Amino acid sequence: MRSRSHLKPQGDIYHYDVMIAVEGRKPENEPPHKDLCIKVLTVLIANLKQEFPDHCVVNDGRRNLYSSTKLPFDNRIFKCTLENDARSKVFDVYVKEADPCNVRMEQVWDFFSGQLNYTPYEAIQALDIALRFSATTRFTAVGRNFFSNTNSVSLGEGSELWFGYHQALRPTQSKLTLNIDMAATAFIEAASAIDFMCAACNMRDVPRELSPIQHRAIAKAFKSVKIQVTHRQTKRSFKINGITKNSAAETMFKGADGAECSIADYFAKTYSPLKYPGLPCIHVGAKNGTNYLPLEVCRVYEGQKLPKKVSDNQVASMIRYTCTKPEERRRKILEQVNTAHFETDNCLAGFGATINQSMLAVEARILPDPELLYANNAIERPRDGAWNLRGKGFYQGSELRSFAILNLCDGRSEGEIGQFFRALVNQLGQLNMKGPQGAPPIISRQGRGGSIEELFGIAIDEATRAFGIPPQVVFSVNPTTCSTTYGDVKRASDITFGIPSQCMLLKHIGKKSPQYIANILLKVNMKLGGKNSICSESLPKVSEVPTIIFGCDVSHPGPGDKSRPSIASCVATMDRYACYHAATVRKQGHRVDIIEDLEGMVHDLLRRFYQETQLKPLRVLVYRDGVSEGQFQHVLAHEIAAIRRACAKLEEGYNPQITFVVVQKRHHTRIFPTQQADADRSGNSKAGTVVDTGCCHPTEYDFYLMSHSGIQGCSRPAHYHVLLDEIQFTPDELQNLTYRLCYTFARCTRAVSVVPAVYYSQLVGDRARLFLQESSDGGSTIDGSFVESTGRMMDVHRNLSRVMYYV
Numbered sequence: 001m002r003s004r005s006h007l008k009p010q011g012d013i014y015h016y017d018v019m020i021a022v023e024g025r026k027p028e029n030e031p032p033h034k035d036l037c038i039k040v041l042t043v044l045i046a047n048l049k050q051e052f053p054d055h056c057v058v059n060d061g062r063r064n065l066y067s068s069t070k071l072p073f074d075n076r077i078f079k080c081t082l083e084n085d086a087r088s089k090v091f092d093v094y095v096k097e098a099d100p101c102n103v104r105m106e107q108v109w110d111f112f113s114g115q116l117n118y119t120p121y122e123a124i125q126a127l128d129i130a131l132r133f134s135a136t137t138r139f140t141a142v143g144r145n146f147f148s149n150t151n152s153v154s155l156g157e158g159s160e161l162w163f164g165y166h167q168a169l170r171p172t173q174s175k176l177t178l179n180i181d182m183a184a185t186a187f188i189e190a191a192s193a194i195d196f197m198c199a200a201c202n203m204r205d206v207p208r209e210l211s212p213i214q215h216r217a218i219a220k221a222f223k224s225v226k227i228q229v230t231h232r233q234t235k236r237s238f239k240i241n242g243i244t245k246n247s248a249a250e251t252m253f254k255g256a257d258g259a260e261c262s263i264a265d266y267f268a269k270t271y272s273p274l275k276y277p278g279l280p281c282i283h284v285g286a287k288n289g290t291n292y293l294p295l296e297v298c299r300v301y302e303g304q305k306l307p308k309k310v311s312d313n314q315v316a317s318m319i320r321y322t323c324t325k326p327e328e329r330r331r332k333i334l335e336q337v338n339t340a341h342f343e344t345d346n347c348l349a350g351f352g353a354t355i356n357q358s359m360l361a362v363e364a365r366i367l368p369d370p371e372l373l374y375a376n377n378a379i380e381r382p383r384d385g386a387w388n389l390r391g392k393g394f395y396q397g398s399e400l401r402s403f404a405i406l407n408l409c410d411g412r413s414e415g416e417i418g419q420f421f422r423a424l425v426n427q428l429g430q431l432n433m434k435g436p437q438g439a440p441p442i443i444s445r446q447g448r449g450g451s452i453e454e455l456f457g458i459a460i461d462e463a464t465r466a467f468g469i470p471p472q473v474v475f476s477v478n479p480t481t482c483s484t485t486y487g488d489v490k491r492a493s494d495i496t497f498g499i500p501s502q503c504m505l506l507k508h509i510g511k512k513s514p515q516y517i518a519n520i521l522l523k524v525n526m527k528l529g530g531k532n533s534i535c536s537e538s539l540p541k542v543s544e545v546p547t548i549i550f551g552c553d554v555s556h557p558g559p560g561d562k563s564r565p566s567i568a569s570c571v572a573t574m575d576r577y578a579c580y581h582a583a584t585v586r587k588q589g590h591r592v593d594i595i596e597d598l599e600g601m602v603h604d605l606l607r608r609f610y611q612e613t614q615l616k617p618l619r620v621l622v623y624r625d626g627v628s629e630g631q632f633q634h635v636l637a638h639e640i641a642a643i644r645r646a647c648a649k650l651e652e653g654y655n656p657q658i659t660f661v662v663v664q665k666r667h668h669t670r671i672f673p674t675q676q677a678d679a680d681r682s683g684n685s686k687a688g689t690v691v692d693t694g695c696c697h698p699t700e701y702d703f704y705l706m707s708h709s710g711i712q713g714c715s716r717p718a719h720y721h722v723l724l725d726e727i728q729f730t731p732d733e734l735q736n737l738t739y740r741l742c743y744t745f746a747r748c749t750r751a752v753s754v755v756p757a758v759y760y761s762q763l764v765g766d767r768a769r770l771f772l773q774e775s776s777d778g779g780s781t782i783d784g785s786f787v788e789s790t791g792r793m794m795d796v797h798r799n800l801s802r803v804m805y806y807v
Contacts (some may be wrong), residue, residue: 013105013126013351015098016065018044021081023090026644031063033513036403039109041065042137043080056301056350058133061141065095066103066126068350077747082301084235105352112175112698119171119699128169128353131178134168135340138676140303144168152187153321158200159306161187161321166668169605173698180340181668182332184315184322186306193227193282193298199674202613207280209247218280220242224307224560227282231271231297232498238284249277255289269429271297309354309558312481323713326683334359354744362532362694364587364671366686366794368679369751370740373536382743384680385687386750389518398528399427401436402457402467406476407444408452408485409506414442416510417477423512424520431521433530441466452485460499472528476503487770491794493805495771498797500527500805507794519748526580526804535740537671540733542578548609548617549573549741550602551757552639553625555578556591558722564772565793568595569729569765571757579744581760581804582608582751585768587793592636593631602646608767608801616651619727620658625758627662629721636660657726663720663758669695671706671717683708687751689717690735701725703735707742708753746807763806768793 019027020040028329031037038061047059047306048071056068062096064449080163107120108127139146147164154160169268189196194206200221201734207214219242226237244251249264274294282298285291310318324332342348342355364372372380373394407417418439441462443455456474463471476489486503494499502680509515522532550572557564565587574580584604588596595601609617620643627635640660647654672690673679680686685706692799701722706715720738722729729737738755747758752759771794794806 006155007630008642011105012102013123013498014067014070014101015103015126016067016071016101016121017061017094017096017098018059018065019094019096021092021094023092025092026095027092031210033123034061037062038136039078040093040379041084043082044078044093047078047080049296054346058130058347058351060129061136063801064098064129066129068352069755070101083243086400096371108176111171117328117699124169124171124176124373127176127351127353129627130347130353131169131342132167133347137163137378142305143183145185147185147187148184149187149495154189154311155317156199157202157311157314158189158191158196158300159186159314161185161318163188165333165340167340168668171761172360172692173444174362177360177695178355179668180333180337181670182322182324182329182336183668184318186310186318187295188225188300188304190302191300192230192302193222193295194276196300197295198219206276207279208276210280215243215245215280215622219317220308222282226301227284227293227298227302228301229293229297229686230299231267237301238282238293240283241283241287244281244283246280247278247279247551248274248292249280249585251292253292263294265756267294267297268516305732307560319713325680326672326710326714328669328672329714330359332785333670340688358537358746359672360670360695361674362691363676364685364691365688367688367690367736367739370743371536372533372743374533380534380746380767382751383673387749389522390433392431392487393804394525394530394532395432396531397428397432397434398525398530399434400472400524400528401426401434402469402471403436403440403441404471404474405440405442406452406455406459406462406474406489407442407446408710411444411446413477413506413509414444417442420473420509420512423514426515427514427517428521431518431525433525436467438466443581453496456489456501460497471499473500473502473524476501477506477509478503479506481505490767490770492765494800495794496795496797498799500800502527504597519648522749523807525745526807529580529803531575531577531579532746533744534579535744536665538738538742539578541727542621542737543576546576546613546615547573548623549578549757550605550620551625551755551761552595552622553586553758553761553765554593554595554599555626555769557760561590563590565766566592567588567765567793568597568601569761569768570595570598570601570605571728571764572609572759573656574609577744578741578757579746580612581757581803582612582758582802583764583806585764585793587772594635595628596640599646599649600641603649606646606650616654616656620647621727622658622660623663623758624660625663625665625754625761632662632721634724635662640724657728658724658727659722659727660724660733662721662723663754664721665716665721666717667753669704669717669719670705670714680709682710682712684715685717688739690739691717692731694734697721702704703729703731705735705738707739707755708751716753716795746804760804760806767806768796771796 020032021027024631041059059065074472079093080093084090086785103123103126106124107123111120127180127551129583139148145164145166147162149162149497152162154159161184164183167185168179170177170179199219226239228237249262251263252260255261263281264274267274277295279295281292281294337357369382374395378392429436445461459474465593484501488494489501554566554568555564568584568588571581575581586597673685687709689706696702704717704719741755742751745752773792
């Protein structure tokens with residue numbers, strides 16, 4: 001949702017740098033922790049308002065301060081006192097004019113009138129901070145989102161869902177617009193540490209002592225959590241370093257008199273006897289210190305965003321609470337705008353801005369759905385972004401000559417599994433595939449023991465004996481969605497043996513549903529080198545000359561992880577239909593957004609393209625995921641140069657045309673249809689809706705595309721931002737190409753929300769994270785302390801270099 005922001009420049013805005021230090025000390029280059037910055041700067045703003053009541057001053061909660069009029073000093077130190085219990089702490093806050101100090105607001109007018117050839121980000125940032133300042137004093141800020149615990153709901157496992165809103169000021173063709181959207185995220189539920197432990201680790205009762213498994217679970221649950229103590233009066237919070245290996249009764253420290261004493265004895269003498277002396281202690285303060293606190297005297301600090309990835313059960317609960325229909329979401333956004341009180345915000349008035357609180361109306365058009373080609377030149381015309389496989393065979397079906405089945409459930413399910421696979425083999429012909437003669441071997445885990453890797457090896461041997469050749473794919477029937485079992489299967493198939501695997505759940509087996517079987521075979525056919533369907537019409541620009549389409553992504557480790565590597569993944573089309581994608585993957589520096597070895601990855605995929613087609617691509621189209629707007633120029637400069645070097649390494653003078661498009665899915669722009677006729681059955685805009693005016697960038701080349709049809713909730717369009725276009729697509733050509741490609745995704749008979757090359761690169765990155773040694777839980781504990789281990793990433797088997805093993 002976008003609202004127009006009206007700006008009435010009243011001269012310049014003045015920018016100041018802020019540095020914070022404990023009284024008497026010199027400030028460091030990096031600002032203190034965010035929470036401390038906010039507290040100190042709140043005191044600073046109050047002091048400034050008291051001393052200079054005619055000035056309107058705002059800050060970003062870190063190190064930037066803006067004033068609507070120039071402050072009567074160039075450089076000054078302010079004393080800011082934080083009251084904490086009986087003690088107070090004084091900070092020296094250095095306020096100094098930035099270089100330059102003057103931020104010319106006329107630049108914004110010049111930009112929109114076409115007199116400025118660059119975006120005045122500093123002027124827009126100053127206004128954005130002014131717009132956000134009032135909310136930062138009333139809500140808990142997480143990035144650009146604001147939350148409160150009003151109407152919060154429990155997610156279980158010690159977490160709760162807080163609701164709020166997203167707010168960002170953005171330049172568009174309609175001048176400055178304010179982007180407002182609903183937001184929700186998981187926070188830790190305020191509770192005693194004992195109650196939090198039981199909830200997070202699914203304990204019915206408080207144990208008197210912990211088993212090794214319970215100890216690891218508790219250490220993981222308390223990772224990066226902040227606590228307060230209840231045995232003495234203090235508002236101070238502590239960040240947990242770890243959990244002691246021993247219990248409070250066994251954990252010793254030296255007292256003031258030099259004598260050793262257990263934590264339990266100390267509390268019994270000083271405060272009161274512990275109720276749970278057999279439980280471990282929380283280690284806080286200096287990591288090499290001995291500041292230990294029994295669990296029962298600690299309370300989880302209120303207002304903490306959950307510092308780890310939410311569990312599957314919590315995700316399901318979050319979807320249930322946040323899934324709202326488009327019209328309901330639109331209404332809630334308008335209500336949020338009304339309650340934000342922009343019209344009475346003194347900061348906005350001071351900076352010469354006002355907000356038009358109506359939603360921005362933009363023009364949209366609907367692209368035509370592509371026709372899909374199946375076996376025997378059968379044409380399928382999708383409707384509302386979806387279709388089915390009834391009566392159709394794959395465009396290029398493969399032959400399944402040998403396969404095996406891993407039964408990871410109990411032995412009673414073997415007969416049921418055998419019936420399912422007989423139905424699967426019988427359905428192969430309907431889909432233009434061929435099956436083997438004879439029954440496949442079923443290798444049951446029950447009674448055999450051993451690892452999944454050993455079972456996989458047995459399955460290969462049994463299939464080779466049964467069919468005379470090694471299996472082309474190994475099916476794995478799993479009792480539940482266990483991530484550990486899934487990872488073991490994929491490591492065995494993708495790393496050790498180089499034979500694709502296909503995992504399935506037992507609950508789907510008994511039904512023998514033709515639709516479920518068809519969905520399984522969509523993946524299997526691609527893993528065997530087939531093609532499910534292709535666009536019957538030519539692909540704009542791509543069909544004219546040999547063209548390779550890249551999808552690139554960088555995935556980072558989960559929240560709270562301090563050292564594990566990021567994963568760079570890259571896929572590329574290997575045929576004229578843009579259906580078959582080869583993949584390559586690298587690990588790189590922790591949370592590095594640039595693809596560090598893009599040159600090597602592109603070089604590898606260009607060589608494979610030539611091996612597959614005997615042609616050199618004359619055009620290179622890159623869809624790059626995972627890049628924020630602030631990184632555009634950095635990514636463009638680094639990664640375009642890497643692609644050019646990769647081309648030059650293949651052949652001197654080889655210089656194909658390059659078009660580089662950033663794909664963004666994590667944004668807060670929503671498109672609501674104004675008439676029912678323009679909506680699909682879910683109330684969302686129809687598949688194929690494209691918007692390239694009104695809410696797009698005023699000078700750059702971008703568009704929003706709703707390529708998928710909504711199922712539930714309010715759908716989000718993909719945002720495509722073109723950073724370089726040497727191929728010289730017209731907007732219509734690039735939009736139609738992108739939309740048609742979204743119908744070629746291999747795993748379903750629906751158009752997907754982002755171009756498949758990007759989707760596949762995400763799947764490759766997710767799979768590669770399973771290949772990082774010791775990466776199952778994002779960290780380990782040694783004696784209860786949190787220790788990160790980057791590990792080594794195992795290589796995908798060379799036999800899978802030409803196989804879409806990741807679908």
